[in-house]
Amino acid sequence: MKPSLPQGTRDFGAETVRKRNYIFNTIKNVFELYGFQPLETPAMENLETLMGKYGEEGDKLIFKILNNGLDNPSKHEQAKVDFEKVMEGKNVKGITERALRYDLTIPFARYVAMNHGQLSFPFKRYQMQPVWRADRPQKGRYREFYQCDADVVGSNSLLNEVELANIYATVFKQLGIDIEIRINNRKILAALAEICGGADKLTDITVAIDKLDKIGLDKVKEELLQRGLNDKQVSIIEKYLSIDGSNDEKLLQLKTLITENAIGQKGIEELEFIYNFCNQQQSITNLQFDFTLARGLNYYTGTIFEIKALNVQMGSIGGGGRYDDLTGLFDVPNLPGVGISFGVDRIYDVMEELKLFPAEVQTGTQVLFFNLGEAECKKAFGLIQQLRSKGIKCEIYHEQSKFDKQFKYAEKKNIQYAVIIGSKELEENTCVIKDLKKGEQQIIKQEMIEQFEF
């Protein structure tokens, strides 16, 4: 049988794992510098925990797990009835009661709801785990991919937004990626909706604006008209979308447009607080107001973030925002929060394109000891253990064989040094150290090997 991988999934070989871990570790270290604590939840959740949380389209993309034991004859009658319901699009416990997590937010909400009595708030957690979606696979879209989230819950303070913006700035500085932190506030969009015909227009407006990058202004206007807005309202939105200039200039234009609207004022205040705080601290110089930013997810209620990589063609490589109510769906009300997310697959692609991975990331085995006979091998093994106890990554070639073969192995595994102990060296208590990158070699006493600078 010729094996294959399921569509939309990937194996990661050593080089890729190391590069990915470089990204994960950078993010993790910064999360911890800011006082966030790790959380891990299981891959499977009860189906009822997940269903109904991601909209109708999202629900369809959840991978459900078939119950075990359906081949038990005593269950057949019921299973047949249950399966009929599954075909009607219902979820029936007799067929499936578990599913793979679709994101990290709902499992996090479930965890907080189950443990809120024991947690101390504000609760700051980060989580880096894979999620699964039955999306149609295409370039850059996978059915298994990692999410990488940090959230603070149990706090309304805008200081959290300042901290999260600083996390973004620090991580991308460490990774060497130039970015812009785009920021907006859902309250400003809410105000726009109120001005353009009422609060019930908010979803119509955000959904349409969200597509601006992809489809352009004319198509957005078309869509707004189709969604029932009139010409005057569309022209206000057009004016809103055309706000331009420096941050201060943009703010001025916005204030003129959204005047005397209470929720709009609140949104502007929040935005200004974050902007001024970051400005005064000079910790962030790349915060950009972007009033065209909407972010599709409907649960955001305040600040929204999106990260754009500069010098490269790529969609957003991070995003997040503030929400009023994380756990209400799980019967624990009044837990507001704010969170951010890193798009690791896209960050990986950006770093590949801009050649940003440091060479050290790829350090696998550093030294290969040649195997040239039984006694030679035993001598080499003693030395190799000395180097390993000093933290140097070494291998000994698995069997006695020709020089050629052993050199080839070193070359293929990208090992820089070969240590050679043949019969002559065995007798003289020496070893030959070859630097395969530089093409140099030297002979040293075996007892000096720990002092050698590999």
Next chain:
Amino acid sequence: MKPSLPQGTRDFGAETVRKRNYIFNTIKNVFELYGFQPLETPAMENLETLMGKYGEEGDKLIFKILNNGLDNPSKHEQAKVDFEKVMEGKNVKGITERALRYDLTIPFARYVAMNHGQLSFPFKRYQMQPVWRADRPQKGRYREFYQCDADVVGSNSLLNEVELANIYATVFKQLGIDIEIRINNRKILAALAEICGGADKLTDITVAIDKLDKIGLDKVKEELLQRGLNDKQVSIIEKYLSIDGSNDEKLLQLKTLITENAIGQKGIEELEFIYNFCNQQQSITNLQFDFTLARGLNYYTGTIFEIKALNVQMGSIGGGGRYDDLTGLFDVPNLPGVGISFGVDRIYDVMEELKLFPAEVQTGTQVLFFNLGEAECKKAFGLIQQLRSKGIKCEIYHEQSKFDKQFKYAEKKNIQYAVIIGSKELEENTCVIKDLKKGEQQIIKQEMIEQFEF
């Protein structure tokens, strides 16, 4: 809705994640010191990759994923027919074509088979990922748990066994767990089978011997009789199982029992090679011959290992062995190998029981800056960023509030230092640093904070 976790799964909070990562990182670093390279495979495999690889019992424990789109009316007729077959215990692509991995060995074999043209052999990989089994949950047995494997494939050399035994010794020394590395060889068991009525008895004998620890000698003898061995054969096996003493004494007794059996001689030679190599190097002092060791899995053909923790009641915390043919099932023949595995959940339990986790493992946030007003907060924020850039994990309390509340937050999060900047300190450019563990405090100039030893 009150949320809950699926049976047999676990959330890991910060403390547990840190302890688990301490174990994972220790193992990972040693794997890398020995030249093993990381591999990650997807959680899902095609169902046909997994089915039939784990025996009839194993197959039943595989979690299968329900295909998406079964609510598409055009598929109903076929789906009904297909579901009938599922209830007969068959796997039908129309209902399920993917499943969660059950171990790391088959995905590894699948990876090697798919990529063998690109890999350089011997190929040494390690893999640390969760696996899923629909086992009945009970104490210490979970439906999602991590496996932690290292394998060398494409080599018959016993040097690999020596290296793997050294990996065990190094990892457990670093973790502080006293262990015995128990070692046997399947060829010796094969010889025993040949002596006791023929090679076809091997499975009967290994399955029965495997239970020795659990059910005792008398029951093992009973089972052997039930499995069709006669009294004389059972008495040979009894003699075999009663081999005792030092390693050298055991070897002598074994040689008397298994005399002139070719495969037995080979097994003894292999065992002696490993034993002598380790002895001469003095790198391993805790290798123990254990001829009662069988290891249930049938694909082992040579050396078998098992790790027993001393000073604690616990089943084996690691095991592995040599196999002749990793990828034959996937049409790539002649790839022998040897691998070991670490039982992370049990290692965790041993370390908890013996209190072996170092205190540093639990270092979360080190410093909490108090929030005592707008200007005070901004000053604190400037200082906090200085400390973070030095790698110190800090937080600032999210909002202005009473001392009491901020102290309580520090206490609950186990934060050692509080830095307090009130109006007085703001004016004098100082800050109060409280060591909450020692109950001491001192006042320093703000510009000196980077020099302070937190």
